[in-house]
Amino acid sequence: MTNTRMTDPEVLETRFPVRVDEFSIRNGSGGVGLWHGGNGITRRLRFLEPMTVTVLSFHREVPPHGAAGGGPGVVGSNGIERAGDAVEALRGNDEAEMAVGDVFVMHTPGGGGYGPVDG
Numbered sequence: 001m002t003n004t005r006m007t008d009p010e011v012l013e014t015r016f017p018v019r020v021d022e023f024s025i026r027n028g029s030g031g032v033g034l035w036h037g038g039n040g041i042t043r044r045l046r047f048l049e050p051m052t053v054t055v056l057s058f059h060r061e062v063p064p065h066g067a068a069g070g071g072p073g074v075v076g077s078n079g080i081e082r083a084g085d086a087v088e089a090l091r092g093n094d095e096a097e098m099a100v101g102d103v104f105v106m107h108t109p110g111g112g113g114y115g116p117v118d119g
Helices: 009-015
Strands: 018-026 040-047 051-056 077-081 087-090 093-098 103-107
Touching: 009 018, 077 093, 087 093
Parallel strands: none
Antiparallel strands: 018 040, 040 103, 051 093, 077 087, 077 103
16 A cells, blocks of 8 residues: 555545554655666654554665666665554564554565666
8 A cells, every 4th residue: 555556645644543653755766877777765663552463565675777877775664663663674574563643654665766867
């Protein structure tokens, strides 16, 4: 619902007991090149009821490669900011129990750049 399906915040908040605290462009995450790679996004979802979250995501360890001399994009990350201030990292493919007030944070990877910077 976040990466391959860019679900609108209003739809998420209508269908699930969550509040979208942030939905923004992840500036600087695209790879360098004659044509920069596209930036990823950041989503922060605050849970209003206990739920299970399942994450299926890629490029959390290996960065998206560039092409024709372009640089790689920045890897993504997933995590939970627990209501008691603890931060828990999640793997690219993971599952976790969310409590009221927990915030799921997803940073999607940036795309690889295309072509060498110097032309």
